[in-house]
Each structure stands twice: as structure tokens, then as C-alpha cells.
Amino acid sequence: MLEVQESLSQDNWSNALPRQSVPIEHAAREYQAYPGSQYALPTDAVERQRLLVQHNTLKRLFGNRFLFAPVNLDVNDKVLETGTGPGLWISDLAKSVDPSVPMVAVDIESRLFPASPPKNIEFRVESVIKLPLDWTGAFSLVHQRLLMLALQHHEWTATLNEMYRVLRPGGWVQLAEYTPWRAGKYPGQPCMERLVALYRCVTTSRNLYVDCADHLPTMLKQAGFVDIRTESRMQLIGKLHGEAGVASNLTHRGVFNGMKTPVLEAGGFGYVSSEAEYDELVECLEKEWDEVPGAEKEFIILWARKPSA
Secondary structure, eight states, rough: OOOOOOOOOOGGGGGGGOOOOOOOOOOOOOOOSSSOOOOHHHSSHHHHHHHHHHHHHHHHTTTTTOOOOOOOOTTTEEEEEEEEEHHHHHHHHHHHHHHTTEEEEEESOOSSSSOOOOTTTTEEBBBBBBBOOOGTEEEEEEEOOTTTTTTTTTHHHHHHHHHHHHEEEEEEEEEEEOOOOTTOTTTTTTHHHHHHHHHHHHHHHHHHHHHHHHHHHHHHHTTTTEEEEEEEEEEEOOOHHHHHHHHHHHHHHHHHHHHHHHHTTGGGGGGSHHHHHHHHHHHHHHHHHHHSSOOOEEEEEEEEOOOOO
């Protein structure tokens, strides 16, 4: 069993990174081509399906609620979703409000955009860390979900500042993130421990801020937001928890599958030496989650207001 020191934080994990760098041959998937992007997951048809399962699973986890910010949207409002991917959240919102409410959904990669979006949603390629200047004060609601594997430490500050800028006074931001996988937390699950070690190697080597959920309330306050609120649920994983547990197993395994190319392109970080070995780890993970009680993941939704004056 791989032993991982629990005391290693995101800040000092880089000191423990193995220095192997010869890429390992494997069947690669499609990833973002945006210059400078460190996003660790694919943007292909398999990922689109995983995101759909994830979206529906998260909705069920919160009793089919998906809008937590206290807004009553009408034709005088405008909504922005950043990091939209296939636009699942904003498409659900569009179905639940007056169809005249204008909405914009942006991502740095258009490959996952829906082929036939609702008529009131404009999909366009933009980066959340530098939104168009003419959007200042344009939106009543900004939504963003699960960019923990996309944004670097310094980019989170830029992101929240941009959201603050494009919101109208009194407008609301809603964010949602998982707490990260942490090493040393999975007794009796050796495959999970190895995959978490690889997850930490990938995210640290790319400077991704996967611990952001723990610090978003403070970061929102520093960006100028007030009335900061949070709500969280613990997502149970594995067939011991019924249909929802099976779906959670599928979506989280999909994340580890999606990180295979970053791991193998980096040479396996000293933990795996072939594509077959990596695949065996993920298969073993499915069995561990289905047979060992206690597999879970916390999902946190935050919302906050830009002051009216």
C-alpha cells in the first residue's frame, strides 16, 4: 500500500513531487487548446456525458434546487455563467424563468457548447479572468461551478474581481465547488490513496487551487462581496448508497479517468509506469468505493452580494 504523509499541504506538496518527466505512451483524449490553460480534464464526448451525470446527481443532492442566490429574474436582468462547459446549469435556469431574461454563457473552449441552446442564451468563448470591458455592471447574477481543476491560485483572485466588476450594484454571485481529495484519509483503500497522490501531483504541478472551497468565503470578502452564505451536502459514493451512490461513483471515477493523460504525459510521477497500470488503479477504485463504507465527497454552494452602493 502506498503511504502518503497527511501533513503534506497543497503549498508544500511540490517539494515531494517525483521528478520523473519522460511521457508514458497512451491513448490520449481531447483537451483544451486555449493558450496557458492548465485545465486537467478533457473536453470530449465522454466528458460531456460525465458532466451530465454529475449535473443531475448534484441537483438530486440538493432536492432539485440549483439557484440559491435570492434573485427574482425578469426582462430587466441579465445572467452570466462562466466556465459553462455544456451549459447544463444555465440551460436549467433558462427553463425556470421568463424566456425573455437574457443570458450569456462563456468558456475558454467551445467544444462542449450545446448544439441547440435555448434562444435566450448566448454562448461565446471568453476567459473569466479577463471578461470584456463593456460588461462592467451588466449582470444581476453570475454563476460559476467546479473550476477547481481549471484555475491557478492567482487566477482565483482575478476571477472574483472580474465577477465583482461585471455585476450590477446589488447583484449576486453563486459559486460551487467540491472540497478536494486529501491524502491520508482513506484507510483500507490502497488504490484510492495512490490515485489521490497522483491527483495531488497533477494539481500541484499545474498550480491548480483545488483547496479553493475552504477559502472562498474569505476570498469573496476580500473581493468586496457581502452577505456571504454557504450550503453544503455530503455526497455518498458507491453502490452501498443506492442509485445516487452508483451515479456518484461514475462521475468521480470519470474525473480520475480524465486525469490519465496529464499523469502519463508527466511520466507517472513515480506512481505508475504504464497506461494499463493506471487503468487497473481506476478499476480497483470502483471496487473499493462499492465495497468499503464511508466514501464521500463534500459539495459546497456559496452565494454573495455586491453592495448596492
